[in-house]
Amino acid sequence: MKKRDPDLNIIYVTGETFTNELIEAIQQKKDTSDFHGKYRSADVLLVDDVQFIGGKESTQEEFFHTFNILHAAGKQIVLTSDRPPKDIRILEDRIRTRFESGLITDISMPDFETRVAIIRRKAELLDLNIPDDVAEFIANRLKSNIRQLEGAVKRLKALKSLADSAPSLSMAQSVIRDILTDEQPTPVTVENIIQEVSNLYGVTPEDIRSKKRSQQISNARKVAIYLVHDITQMTLAAIGEEFGNRDHSTIVYAVKYVVNNMKKDSDFRDAIESISKTIRDGSGK
Structure with a gap:
Protein backbone atom coordinates (compact mmCIF):
# COMPACT_ATOMS: atom_id res chain seq x y z
CA MET A 1 0.00 0.00 0.00
CA LYS A 2 2.82 2.38 0.93
CA LYS A 3 4.70 1.34 -2.19
CA ARG A 4 1.76 2.38 -4.36
CA ASP A 5 1.26 5.65 -2.51
CA PRO A 6 4.14 6.77 -0.22
CA ASP A 7 2.09 9.74 1.00
CA LEU A 8 -0.62 7.60 2.58
CA ASN A 9 -1.09 8.24 6.30
CA ILE A 10 -1.33 4.71 7.69
CA ILE A 11 -1.89 4.37 11.44
CA TYR A 12 -1.59 1.08 13.30
CA VAL A 13 -2.74 0.88 16.91
CA THR A 14 -4.00 -1.74 19.34
CA GLY A 15 -7.31 -1.33 21.11
CA GLU A 16 -5.45 -1.03 24.41
CA THR A 17 -3.10 1.69 23.13
CA PHE A 18 -6.03 3.64 21.66
CA THR A 19 -7.73 3.52 25.08
CA ASN A 20 -4.59 4.51 26.99
CA GLU A 21 -3.85 7.43 24.67
CA LEU A 22 -7.39 8.72 25.09
CA ILE A 23 -7.13 8.48 28.89
CA GLU A 24 -3.80 10.31 28.83
CA ALA A 25 -5.22 13.06 26.58
CA ILE A 26 -8.14 13.59 28.95
CA GLN A 27 -6.11 13.45 32.17
CA GLN A 28 -3.10 15.51 31.18
CA LYS A 29 -4.42 18.06 28.70
CA LYS A 30 -8.18 18.12 29.25
CA ASP A 31 -8.16 18.55 25.49
CA THR A 32 -8.48 15.74 22.95
CA SER A 33 -7.85 17.83 19.83
CA ASP A 34 -4.37 16.35 19.26
CA PHE A 35 -5.80 12.86 19.78
CA HIS A 36 -8.57 13.60 17.28
CA GLY A 37 -6.09 15.02 14.81
CA LYS A 38 -3.93 11.92 14.93
CA TYR A 39 -6.61 9.31 14.29
CA ARG A 40 -9.15 11.27 12.27
CA SER A 41 -6.54 12.27 9.69
CA ALA A 42 -5.68 8.66 8.85
CA ASP A 43 -6.02 7.41 5.30
CA VAL A 44 -5.86 3.85 6.61
CA LEU A 45 -6.60 3.00 10.24
CA LEU A 46 -5.53 -0.46 11.46
CA VAL A 47 -6.79 -1.42 14.91
CA ASP A 48 -5.59 -4.70 16.41
CA ASP A 49 -7.43 -6.43 19.29
CA VAL A 50 -10.37 -4.05 18.99
CA GLN A 51 -12.32 -6.24 21.43
CA PHE A 52 -10.35 -4.43 24.16
CA ILE A 53 -12.70 -1.43 23.95
CA GLY A 54 -15.66 -3.55 25.08
CA GLY A 55 -17.04 -2.21 28.35
CA LYS A 56 -15.16 1.11 28.07
CA GLU A 57 -17.83 3.75 27.44
CA SER A 58 -15.61 6.79 26.77
CA THR A 59 -13.37 4.81 24.44
CA GLN A 60 -16.36 3.46 22.52
CA GLU A 61 -17.78 6.98 22.20
CA GLU A 62 -14.48 8.26 20.82
CA PHE A 63 -14.04 5.31 18.47
CA PHE A 64 -17.63 5.66 17.22
CA HIS A 65 -17.04 9.24 16.07
CA THR A 66 -13.59 8.46 14.65
CA PHE A 67 -15.05 5.54 12.69
CA ASN A 68 -17.87 7.70 11.31
CA ILE A 69 -15.57 10.51 10.23
CA LEU A 70 -13.15 8.18 8.44
CA HIS A 71 -15.92 6.16 6.85
CA ALA A 72 -17.70 9.27 5.59
CA ALA A 73 -14.42 10.46 4.06
CA GLY A 74 -13.98 7.18 2.21
CA LYS A 75 -10.95 6.10 4.24
CA GLN A 76 -10.05 2.49 4.96
CA ILE A 77 -10.57 0.91 8.36
CA VAL A 78 -9.24 -2.55 9.21
CA LEU A 79 -10.09 -4.13 12.57
CA THR A 80 -8.89 -7.40 14.08
CA SER A 81 -10.39 -9.20 17.04
CA ASP A 82 -10.13 -12.56 18.73
CA ARG A 83 -13.88 -13.05 18.25
CA PRO A 84 -16.62 -11.88 15.83
CA PRO A 85 -18.49 -8.62 16.62
CA LYS A 86 -21.57 -10.45 17.88
CA ASP A 87 -19.46 -12.16 20.55
CA ILE A 88 -17.79 -9.01 21.90
CA ARG A 89 -19.72 -8.41 25.09
CA ILE A 90 -20.41 -5.04 26.72
CA LEU A 91 -20.21 -3.45 23.29
CA GLU A 92 -22.69 -0.74 22.31
CA ASP A 93 -25.06 -1.79 19.52
CA ARG A 94 -24.12 1.23 17.39
CA ILE A 95 -20.46 0.13 17.52
CA ARG A 96 -21.34 -3.50 16.85
CA THR A 97 -23.38 -2.63 13.75
CA ARG A 98 -20.48 -0.64 12.33
CA PHE A 99 -18.11 -3.52 12.93
CA GLU A 100 -20.53 -5.82 11.12
CA SER A 101 -21.08 -3.43 8.20
CA GLY A 102 -17.83 -4.33 6.46
CA LEU A 103 -16.30 -7.54 5.17
CA ILE A 104 -15.81 -10.03 8.02
CA THR A 105 -13.17 -12.70 7.48
CA ASP A 106 -12.34 -15.55 9.82
CA ILE A 107 -8.60 -16.20 9.73
CA SER A 108 -8.27 -19.86 10.62
CA MET A 109 -5.17 -21.78 11.58
CA PRO A 110 -2.78 -22.33 8.65
CA ASP A 111 -2.54 -25.87 7.26
CA GLU A 183 4.03 -19.49 26.27
CA GLN A 184 2.68 -21.66 29.06
CA PRO A 185 -0.56 -20.11 30.40
CA THR A 186 -0.25 -17.90 33.46
CA PRO A 187 -2.46 -19.31 36.22
CA VAL A 188 -5.53 -17.25 37.01
CA THR A 189 -5.20 -15.81 40.51
CA VAL A 190 -7.73 -14.30 42.87
CA GLU A 191 -5.86 -11.02 42.50
CA ASN A 192 -6.30 -11.11 38.70
CA ILE A 193 -10.02 -11.62 39.06
CA ILE A 194 -10.53 -8.93 41.70
CA GLN A 195 -8.49 -6.45 39.64
CA GLU A 196 -10.54 -7.13 36.51
CA VAL A 197 -13.83 -6.71 38.38
CA SER A 198 -12.63 -3.54 40.10
CA ASN A 199 -11.75 -2.06 36.69
CA LEU A 200 -15.23 -2.86 35.39
CA TYR A 201 -17.06 -1.37 38.36
CA GLY A 202 -14.77 1.61 38.90
CA VAL A 203 -13.74 0.61 42.42
CA THR A 204 -10.45 -0.57 43.89
CA PRO A 205 -9.41 -4.10 44.88
CA GLU A 206 -9.15 -2.78 48.44
CA ASP A 207 -12.81 -1.69 48.27
CA ILE A 208 -13.88 -5.17 47.20
CA ARG A 209 -12.02 -6.81 50.09
CA SER A 210 -13.18 -4.19 52.59
CA LYS A 211 -16.30 -4.00 54.79
CA LYS A 212 -17.72 -1.10 52.75
CA ARG A 213 -21.35 -1.62 51.79
CA SER A 214 -22.15 0.93 49.08
CA GLN A 215 -24.24 -0.65 46.33
CA GLN A 216 -21.48 -0.36 43.70
CA ILE A 217 -18.85 -1.94 45.92
CA SER A 218 -21.25 -4.59 47.19
CA ASN A 219 -22.24 -5.59 43.64
CA ALA A 220 -18.61 -5.69 42.53
CA ARG A 221 -17.75 -7.87 45.53
CA LYS A 222 -20.54 -10.36 44.73
CA VAL A 223 -19.40 -10.61 41.11
CA ALA A 224 -15.77 -11.09 42.15
CA ILE A 225 -16.74 -13.82 44.62
CA TYR A 226 -18.83 -15.58 41.96
CA LEU A 227 -15.99 -15.46 39.41
CA VAL A 228 -13.41 -16.72 41.90
CA HIS A 229 -15.75 -19.59 42.74
CA ASP A 230 -16.51 -20.34 39.09
CA ILE A 231 -12.98 -20.03 37.68
CA THR A 232 -10.64 -21.22 40.43
CA GLN A 233 -12.82 -23.91 42.03
CA MET A 234 -11.48 -22.85 45.44
CA THR A 235 -13.41 -23.97 48.50
CA LEU A 236 -15.97 -21.57 49.97
CA ALA A 237 -13.89 -21.25 53.12
CA ALA A 238 -10.77 -20.33 51.14
CA ILE A 239 -12.74 -17.76 49.12
CA GLY A 240 -14.06 -16.25 52.33
CA GLU A 241 -10.50 -15.75 53.57
CA GLU A 242 -9.57 -13.95 50.34
CA PHE A 243 -12.45 -11.53 50.79
CA GLY A 244 -11.70 -10.20 54.26
CA ASN A 245 -12.41 -13.41 56.17
CA ARG A 246 -16.08 -13.47 55.26
CA ASP A 247 -18.06 -16.44 56.50
CA HIS A 248 -19.40 -19.37 54.50
CA SER A 249 -22.96 -18.08 54.31
CA THR A 250 -21.85 -14.74 52.85
CA ILE A 251 -19.96 -16.47 50.06
CA VAL A 252 -22.90 -18.79 49.29
CA TYR A 253 -25.27 -15.78 49.19
CA ALA A 254 -22.98 -13.87 46.78
CA VAL A 255 -22.71 -16.81 44.38
CA LYS A 256 -26.49 -17.43 44.42
CA TYR A 257 -27.16 -13.72 43.95
CA VAL A 258 -25.09 -13.59 40.76
CA VAL A 259 -26.44 -16.88 39.43
CA ASN A 260 -30.06 -15.75 39.94
CA ASN A 261 -29.43 -12.36 38.33
CA MET A 262 -27.79 -14.04 35.33
CA LYS A 263 -30.97 -16.08 34.86
CA LYS A 264 -33.24 -13.03 35.05
CA ASP A 265 -31.14 -10.38 33.27
CA SER A 266 -29.57 -11.25 29.90
CA ASP A 267 -27.46 -8.06 29.85
CA PHE A 268 -26.05 -8.90 33.26
CA ARG A 269 -25.36 -12.47 32.11
CA ASP A 270 -23.57 -11.20 29.01
CA ALA A 271 -21.43 -8.90 31.13
CA ILE A 272 -20.44 -11.70 33.49
CA GLU A 273 -19.66 -14.07 30.62
CA SER A 274 -17.59 -11.37 28.96
CA ILE A 275 -15.44 -10.61 31.99
CA SER A 276 -15.05 -14.33 32.66
CA LYS A 277 -13.80 -14.86 29.10
CA THR A 278 -11.43 -11.89 29.42
CA ILE A 279 -9.93 -13.36 32.60
CA ARG A 280 -9.62 -16.86 31.16
CA ASP A 281 -8.15 -15.57 27.87
CA GLY A 282 -5.70 -13.43 29.80
CA SER A 283 -4.32 -16.54 31.48
CA GLY A 284 -3.20 -17.81 28.07
CA LYS A 285 -1.15 -14.79 27.08
Whole structure:
Protein backbone atom coordinates (compact mmCIF):
# COMPACT_ATOMS: atom_id res chain seq x y z
CA MET A 1 0.00 0.00 0.00
CA LYS A 2 2.82 2.38 0.93
CA LYS A 3 4.70 1.34 -2.19
CA ARG A 4 1.76 2.38 -4.36
CA ASP A 5 1.26 5.65 -2.51
CA PRO A 6 4.14 6.77 -0.22
CA ASP A 7 2.09 9.74 1.00
CA LEU A 8 -0.62 7.60 2.58
CA ASN A 9 -1.09 8.24 6.30
CA ILE A 10 -1.33 4.71 7.69
CA ILE A 11 -1.89 4.37 11.44
CA TYR A 12 -1.59 1.08 13.30
CA VAL A 13 -2.74 0.88 16.91
CA THR A 14 -4.00 -1.74 19.34
CA GLY A 15 -7.31 -1.33 21.11
CA GLU A 16 -5.45 -1.03 24.41
CA THR A 17 -3.10 1.69 23.13
CA PHE A 18 -6.03 3.64 21.66
CA THR A 19 -7.73 3.52 25.08
CA ASN A 20 -4.59 4.51 26.99
CA GLU A 21 -3.85 7.43 24.67
CA LEU A 22 -7.39 8.72 25.09
CA ILE A 23 -7.13 8.48 28.89
CA GLU A 24 -3.80 10.31 28.83
CA ALA A 25 -5.22 13.06 26.58
CA ILE A 26 -8.14 13.59 28.95
CA GLN A 27 -6.11 13.45 32.17
CA GLN A 28 -3.10 15.51 31.18
CA LYS A 29 -4.42 18.06 28.70
CA LYS A 30 -8.18 18.12 29.25
CA ASP A 31 -8.16 18.55 25.49
CA THR A 32 -8.48 15.74 22.95
CA SER A 33 -7.85 17.83 19.83
CA ASP A 34 -4.37 16.35 19.26
CA PHE A 35 -5.80 12.86 19.78
CA HIS A 36 -8.57 13.60 17.28
CA GLY A 37 -6.09 15.02 14.81
CA LYS A 38 -3.93 11.92 14.93
CA TYR A 39 -6.61 9.31 14.29
CA ARG A 40 -9.15 11.27 12.27
CA SER A 41 -6.54 12.27 9.69
CA ALA A 42 -5.68 8.66 8.85
CA ASP A 43 -6.02 7.41 5.30
CA VAL A 44 -5.86 3.85 6.61
CA LEU A 45 -6.60 3.00 10.24
CA LEU A 46 -5.53 -0.46 11.46
CA VAL A 47 -6.79 -1.42 14.91
CA ASP A 48 -5.59 -4.70 16.41
CA ASP A 49 -7.43 -6.43 19.29
CA VAL A 50 -10.37 -4.05 18.99
CA GLN A 51 -12.32 -6.24 21.43
CA PHE A 52 -10.35 -4.43 24.16
CA ILE A 53 -12.70 -1.43 23.95
CA GLY A 54 -15.66 -3.55 25.08
CA GLY A 55 -17.04 -2.21 28.35
CA LYS A 56 -15.16 1.11 28.07
CA GLU A 57 -17.83 3.75 27.44
CA SER A 58 -15.61 6.79 26.77
CA THR A 59 -13.37 4.81 24.44
CA GLN A 60 -16.36 3.46 22.52
CA GLU A 61 -17.78 6.98 22.20
CA GLU A 62 -14.48 8.26 20.82
CA PHE A 63 -14.04 5.31 18.47
CA PHE A 64 -17.63 5.66 17.22
CA HIS A 65 -17.04 9.24 16.07
CA THR A 66 -13.59 8.46 14.65
CA PHE A 67 -15.05 5.54 12.69
CA ASN A 68 -17.87 7.70 11.31
CA ILE A 69 -15.57 10.51 10.23
CA LEU A 70 -13.15 8.18 8.44
CA HIS A 71 -15.92 6.16 6.85
CA ALA A 72 -17.70 9.27 5.59
CA ALA A 73 -14.42 10.46 4.06
CA GLY A 74 -13.98 7.18 2.21
CA LYS A 75 -10.95 6.10 4.24
CA GLN A 76 -10.05 2.49 4.96
CA ILE A 77 -10.57 0.91 8.36
CA VAL A 78 -9.24 -2.55 9.21
CA LEU A 79 -10.09 -4.13 12.57
CA THR A 80 -8.89 -7.40 14.08
CA SER A 81 -10.39 -9.20 17.04
CA ASP A 82 -10.13 -12.56 18.73
CA ARG A 83 -13.88 -13.05 18.25
CA PRO A 84 -16.62 -11.88 15.83
CA PRO A 85 -18.49 -8.62 16.62
CA LYS A 86 -21.57 -10.45 17.88
CA ASP A 87 -19.46 -12.16 20.55
CA ILE A 88 -17.79 -9.01 21.90
CA ARG A 89 -19.72 -8.41 25.09
CA ILE A 90 -20.41 -5.04 26.72
CA LEU A 91 -20.21 -3.45 23.29
CA GLU A 92 -22.69 -0.74 22.31
CA ASP A 93 -25.06 -1.79 19.52
CA ARG A 94 -24.12 1.23 17.39
CA ILE A 95 -20.46 0.13 17.52
CA ARG A 96 -21.34 -3.50 16.85
CA THR A 97 -23.38 -2.63 13.75
CA ARG A 98 -20.48 -0.64 12.33
CA PHE A 99 -18.11 -3.52 12.93
CA GLU A 100 -20.53 -5.82 11.12
CA SER A 101 -21.08 -3.43 8.20
CA GLY A 102 -17.83 -4.33 6.46
CA LEU A 103 -16.30 -7.54 5.17
CA ILE A 104 -15.81 -10.03 8.02
CA THR A 105 -13.17 -12.70 7.48
CA ASP A 106 -12.34 -15.55 9.82
CA ILE A 107 -8.60 -16.20 9.73
CA SER A 108 -8.27 -19.86 10.62
CA MET A 109 -5.17 -21.78 11.58
CA PRO A 110 -2.78 -22.33 8.65
CA ASP A 111 -2.54 -25.87 7.26
CA PHE A 112 0.71 -27.83 7.12
CA GLU A 113 1.75 -26.64 3.66
CA THR A 114 1.09 -23.01 4.58
CA ARG A 115 3.09 -23.35 7.80
CA VAL A 116 6.05 -24.75 5.88
CA ALA A 117 5.76 -21.90 3.37
CA ILE A 118 5.73 -19.35 6.20
CA ILE A 119 8.85 -20.91 7.72
CA ARG A 120 10.68 -20.91 4.40
CA ARG A 121 9.69 -17.33 3.61
CA LYS A 122 10.85 -16.11 7.02
CA ALA A 123 14.11 -18.01 6.62
CA GLU A 124 14.60 -16.43 3.21
CA LEU A 125 14.11 -12.96 4.69
CA LEU A 126 16.70 -13.76 7.36
CA ASP A 127 19.10 -15.25 4.81
CA LEU A 128 18.89 -18.59 6.59
CA ASN A 129 19.00 -21.93 4.78
CA ILE A 130 16.68 -24.36 6.58
CA PRO A 131 16.73 -28.02 5.48
CA ASP A 132 13.36 -29.45 4.47
CA ASP A 133 13.25 -31.91 7.34
CA VAL A 134 13.81 -29.12 9.88
CA ALA A 135 11.12 -26.90 8.33
CA GLU A 136 8.65 -29.79 8.32
CA PHE A 137 9.55 -30.75 11.89
CA ILE A 138 8.76 -27.22 13.09
CA ALA A 139 5.55 -27.04 11.03
CA ASN A 140 4.35 -30.32 12.55
CA ARG A 141 4.81 -29.11 16.11
CA LEU A 142 3.83 -25.44 15.99
CA LYS A 143 0.36 -25.49 14.46
CA SER A 144 -1.74 -22.65 15.81
CA ASN A 145 0.33 -19.49 15.83
CA ILE A 146 2.18 -17.79 12.98
CA ARG A 147 4.20 -15.72 15.44
CA GLN A 148 5.49 -18.94 16.95
CA LEU A 149 6.64 -20.10 13.54
CA GLU A 150 8.43 -16.83 12.84
CA GLY A 151 9.91 -16.84 16.34
CA ALA A 152 11.23 -20.35 15.81
CA VAL A 153 13.05 -19.27 12.65
CA LYS A 154 14.54 -16.24 14.42
CA ARG A 155 15.80 -18.44 17.24
CA LEU A 156 17.26 -20.91 14.76
CA LYS A 157 19.12 -18.03 13.16
CA ALA A 158 20.56 -17.06 16.54
CA LEU A 159 21.55 -20.65 17.36
CA LYS A 160 23.19 -21.04 13.97
CA SER A 161 25.31 -17.96 14.66
CA LEU A 162 26.31 -19.23 18.09
CA ALA A 163 27.03 -22.80 17.03
CA ASP A 164 28.43 -21.82 13.62
CA SER A 165 26.62 -24.78 12.07
CA ALA A 166 23.60 -25.37 9.85
CA PRO A 167 20.13 -25.65 11.46
CA SER A 168 19.47 -29.21 12.58
CA LEU A 169 16.66 -31.23 14.09
CA SER A 170 18.28 -31.03 17.52
CA MET A 171 18.38 -27.23 17.21
CA ALA A 172 14.73 -27.21 16.16
CA GLN A 173 13.78 -29.36 19.16
CA SER A 174 15.53 -26.93 21.50
CA VAL A 175 13.86 -23.92 19.89
CA ILE A 176 10.38 -25.45 20.05
CA ARG A 177 10.86 -26.47 23.68
CA ASP A 178 11.83 -22.90 24.58
CA ILE A 179 8.87 -21.39 22.72
CA LEU A 180 6.32 -23.71 24.27
CA THR A 181 7.80 -23.13 27.73
CA ASP A 182 7.69 -19.35 27.24
CA GLU A 183 4.03 -19.49 26.27
CA GLN A 184 2.68 -21.66 29.06
CA PRO A 185 -0.56 -20.11 30.40
CA THR A 186 -0.25 -17.90 33.46
CA PRO A 187 -2.46 -19.31 36.22
CA VAL A 188 -5.53 -17.25 37.01
CA THR A 189 -5.20 -15.81 40.51
CA VAL A 190 -7.73 -14.30 42.87
CA GLU A 191 -5.86 -11.02 42.50
CA ASN A 192 -6.30 -11.11 38.70
CA ILE A 193 -10.02 -11.62 39.06
CA ILE A 194 -10.53 -8.93 41.70
CA GLN A 195 -8.49 -6.45 39.64
CA GLU A 196 -10.54 -7.13 36.51
CA VAL A 197 -13.83 -6.71 38.38
CA SER A 198 -12.63 -3.54 40.10
CA ASN A 199 -11.75 -2.06 36.69
CA LEU A 200 -15.23 -2.86 35.39
CA TYR A 201 -17.06 -1.37 38.36
CA GLY A 202 -14.77 1.61 38.90
CA VAL A 203 -13.74 0.61 42.42
CA THR A 204 -10.45 -0.57 43.89
CA PRO A 205 -9.41 -4.10 44.88
CA GLU A 206 -9.15 -2.78 48.44
CA ASP A 207 -12.81 -1.69 48.27
CA ILE A 208 -13.88 -5.17 47.20
CA ARG A 209 -12.02 -6.81 50.09
CA SER A 210 -13.18 -4.19 52.59
CA LYS A 211 -16.30 -4.00 54.79
CA LYS A 212 -17.72 -1.10 52.75
CA ARG A 213 -21.35 -1.62 51.79
CA SER A 214 -22.15 0.93 49.08
CA GLN A 215 -24.24 -0.65 46.33
CA GLN A 216 -21.48 -0.36 43.70
CA ILE A 217 -18.85 -1.94 45.92
CA SER A 218 -21.25 -4.59 47.19
CA ASN A 219 -22.24 -5.59 43.64
CA ALA A 220 -18.61 -5.69 42.53
CA ARG A 221 -17.75 -7.87 45.53
CA LYS A 222 -20.54 -10.36 44.73
CA VAL A 223 -19.40 -10.61 41.11
CA ALA A 224 -15.77 -11.09 42.15
CA ILE A 225 -16.74 -13.82 44.62
CA TYR A 226 -18.83 -15.58 41.96
CA LEU A 227 -15.99 -15.46 39.41
CA VAL A 228 -13.41 -16.72 41.90
CA HIS A 229 -15.75 -19.59 42.74
CA ASP A 230 -16.51 -20.34 39.09
CA ILE A 231 -12.98 -20.03 37.68
CA THR A 232 -10.64 -21.22 40.43
CA GLN A 233 -12.82 -23.91 42.03
CA MET A 234 -11.48 -22.85 45.44
CA THR A 235 -13.41 -23.97 48.50
CA LEU A 236 -15.97 -21.57 49.97
CA ALA A 237 -13.89 -21.25 53.12
CA ALA A 238 -10.77 -20.33 51.14
CA ILE A 239 -12.74 -17.76 49.12
CA GLY A 240 -14.06 -16.25 52.33
CA GLU A 241 -10.50 -15.75 53.57
CA GLU A 242 -9.57 -13.95 50.34
CA PHE A 243 -12.45 -11.53 50.79
CA GLY A 244 -11.70 -10.20 54.26
CA ASN A 245 -12.41 -13.41 56.17
CA ARG A 246 -16.08 -13.47 55.26
CA ASP A 247 -18.06 -16.44 56.50
CA HIS A 248 -19.40 -19.37 54.50
CA SER A 249 -22.96 -18.08 54.31
CA THR A 250 -21.85 -14.74 52.85
CA ILE A 251 -19.96 -16.47 50.06
CA VAL A 252 -22.90 -18.79 49.29
CA TYR A 253 -25.27 -15.78 49.19
CA ALA A 254 -22.98 -13.87 46.78
CA VAL A 255 -22.71 -16.81 44.38
CA LYS A 256 -26.49 -17.43 44.42
CA TYR A 257 -27.16 -13.72 43.95
CA VAL A 258 -25.09 -13.59 40.76
CA VAL A 259 -26.44 -16.88 39.43
CA ASN A 260 -30.06 -15.75 39.94
CA ASN A 261 -29.43 -12.36 38.33
CA MET A 262 -27.79 -14.04 35.33
CA LYS A 263 -30.97 -16.08 34.86
CA LYS A 264 -33.24 -13.03 35.05
CA ASP A 265 -31.14 -10.38 33.27
CA SER A 266 -29.57 -11.25 29.90
CA ASP A 267 -27.46 -8.06 29.85
CA PHE A 268 -26.05 -8.90 33.26
CA ARG A 269 -25.36 -12.47 32.11
CA ASP A 270 -23.57 -11.20 29.01
CA ALA A 271 -21.43 -8.90 31.13
CA ILE A 272 -20.44 -11.70 33.49
CA GLU A 273 -19.66 -14.07 30.62
CA SER A 274 -17.59 -11.37 28.96
CA ILE A 275 -15.44 -10.61 31.99
CA SER A 276 -15.05 -14.33 32.66
CA LYS A 277 -13.80 -14.86 29.10
CA THR A 278 -11.43 -11.89 29.42
CA ILE A 279 -9.93 -13.36 32.60
CA ARG A 280 -9.62 -16.86 31.16
CA ASP A 281 -8.15 -15.57 27.87
CA GLY A 282 -5.70 -13.43 29.80
CA SER A 283 -4.32 -16.54 31.48
CA GLY A 284 -3.20 -17.81 28.07
CA LYS A 285 -1.15 -14.79 27.08
